[in-house]
Amino acid sequence: MxxxxxxxxxxxxxxxxxxxxxxxxxxxxxxxxxxxxxxxxxxxxxxxxxxxxxxxxxxxxxxxxxxxxxxxxxxxxxxxxxxxxxxxxxxxxxxxxxxxxxxxxxxxxxxxxxxxxxxxxxxxxxxxxxxxxxxxxGQGGDVFTGPGGTVVTVSGAKGGVGATLTAVQLALAARASGMNTALADMDLQSGDVASYLDVQFRRSIVDLAGIQDISPRVLQDALFSHPTGIGLLLAPGEGERGEEVSDRSVRQIVSALRNRYDVVVVDCGTQMNGANAAAIEMADITLLVTTPDVVAVRAAKRMVRLWDRLQIRKAEETVTLVNRFIRNTEIQPPLVERITGTRVARTVVPANFKELQAAVDAGRMQDLESKSTVKQALWGLAGELGIVKPPEGNEKAGRFRNDRGSIGMRRRRGGRSGFEGES
CATH class of the missing domain: 3.40.50.2300 (Response regulator)
Incomplete structure (x- = not known):
């Protein structure tokens, strides 16, 4: 043989x-x-x-x-x-x-x-x-098999741009379509995924940090099974314990999640460290969230350049989401694309906090009404990224992952917006 x-x-x-x-x-x-x-x-x-x-x-x-x-x-x-x-x-x-x-x-x-x-x-x-x-x-239940699912990381250009809300809604959309989905909170010092989903928890990602071989059983013990069907791997309640999670342990954790779930959404927060850098490097899709204002877009540009210098992710392999979009603002998606060098998602999320306030205050983002324009936009983004099951007969999914070279908006010249001379 x-x-x-x-x-x-x-x-x-x-x-x-x-x-x-x-x-x-x-x-x-x-x-x-x-x-x-x-x-x-x-x-x-x-x-x-x-x-x-x-x-x-x-x-x-x-x-x-x-x-x-x-x-x-x-x-x-x-x-x-x-x-x-x-x-x-x-x-x-x-x-x-x-x-x-x-x-x-x-x-x-x-x-x-x-x-x-x-x-x-x-x-x-x-x-x-x-x-x-x-x-x-054979088909024993205590080993990982197969090529694994899609890993999507969500990072914020700066604090307050809506990265966690985006990550939560992407995970909810994937699960609602029938995908076996996990949501990992790797904003290790100030993660809020648990607060958005009304979760009281004891175990966190720290419980996996020191384990050499993460079997499916060990992974399951660390996950919180949310009523929506999403498996949650949460940030520690004590932020200082986030230092226990190394880049090496993140590689093992992300690999274990990838091999158990169809879709793994990772909230990486806004601060760079070795742990979330490892997750971004391993991701199939890297999403960077910004708002259409000078400060946030400049922060997005800095983040992209940081990733490139550290050889974590190239700009052209990053998808930027414009959140809290207003049609009459001077900073439009084509300008964001030109300034950051990334590919801007076709989907934009409207500025409509009134729709969100009740669900945010209650800590039950899963209860956000279907008619919410914000929810509709974020679930549409999930379809654009290819992390939901497409309707039967529709194969137009996964474009960002599998057709990286063909995505990109036509660039139009922007007006005066505080970016004169930047490229």
């Missing part, structure tokens, strides 16, 4: 060396190497979507892979695709790294420079393990 091997190697010279040796292994079917962590996960997800049997038996992860570090990448592959044997290729063969690799879910470690005998031994062992797992895994 042949062994399918997918190497993930960021360095071109190392990729050639690995590919050459793999081609010499008996009964090996090495695929072309992928050059970064995103390509690896996308490739595995695509294969798993066709059939779990299409997944390779072995994945080789080189130590110089990026942007996700090798050990974190191994952990995510092991969590999302538990029947794939992962082998780490590294120059550091110390007991400490070996132990860390095993804890992350690796099935073996190959030292550099590569040795044919060692590579063959580790690949064969990982392949045998993979075949055994696939034979006995």
């Amino acid at each position: 042949s062994t399918r091997i997918l190497p993930a190697v960021g360095d071109a010279d190392a990729a050639r060396s690995v590919t050459t040796l793999l081609s010499q292994l008996p009964e090996a079917e090495p695929a072309g190497p992928v050059g970064d962590s995103t390509s690896l996960l996308d490739t595995l997800a695509r294969l798993a979507a066709e059939s779990l049997d299409e997944l390779p038996e072995v994945v080789l992860v080189h130590e110089r892979i990026g942007p996700v570090p090798a050990l974190e990448l191994i952990r995510e592959v092991a969590l999302r695709f538990p029947s794939v044997g992962v082998v780490l290729v590294t120059a550091d063969a110390s007991p400490g790294l070996y132990s860390a690799a095993m804890d992350s879910g690796a099935r073996g470690l190959v030292g550099l420079p590569l040795s044919y005998e060692e590579l063959a031994q580790r690949v064969q062992a990982a392949a045998s393990w993979s075949v055994g797992v696939r034979r006995h895994l």
Whole structure:
């Protein structure tokens, strides 16, 4: 029986060396190497979507892979695709790294420079393990399987622009359409998702921060099952505890949520830290909320440039939502698009707080009336983003995720608006 091997190697010279040796292994079917962590996960997800049997038996992860570090990448592959044997290729063969690799879910470690005998031994062992797992895994309920759902992060350009309300309504819209939906509050110091949905809670995201392997059962224990059917992962009641949530733990948490739910909406708040930066980097769709005023749009521009400098998200991969829109304002969506360099959603949310006030004051955003123009706009946005089930026969969904290059509003020149000279 042949062994399918997918190497993930960021360095071109190392990729050639690995590919050459793999081609010499008996009964090996090495695929072309992928050059970064995103390509690896996308490739595995695509294969798993066709059939779990299409997944390779072995994945080789080189130590110089990026942007996700090798050990974190191994952990995510092991969590999302538990029947794939992962082998780490590294120059550091110390007991400490070996132990860390095993804890992350690796099935073996190959030292550099590569040795044919060692590579063959580790690949064969990982392949045998993979075949055994696939034979006995079945449909057990305590493992994650499949390519996972869509992750949408919602960030505010500045405080008070409506990011949390937007995140809540997107999650409600997805759930109402029949999508299995989770809403995670990663505004770790001042999250208000619980206040918007009338929730009293004991557990929070902090309860998952120190766990090495988040199984479905562990994840379920940390989630609050809301009466609407949404699974809520809430920010801690004590803001200072947010510091316990690292970027590494967020990667594990988001991966676990992605593999349990069709749609995962993450409220990232307005402040940047390692935790929500990791969520934004992993997201399929990144939404940035602003209002049509000079201060907020300038804040949106700063946020986008920050993400770009930190290599978290490119401007053209970000969708901007204009909230509290007034038709006669000087700052129109095309101007916001030009200033921020992002793609502005076709949907705009009208300025109509009177519709919201009763639901906000009661802390029951799920009770917002269907005739509310704000609700209608935000649920329309959910359809535009492709996170609701489209009506039968209508396949126009998921455009921002799957057709990134084709979305964009025609740009028109704006009037005098306080942005003279900016681009």
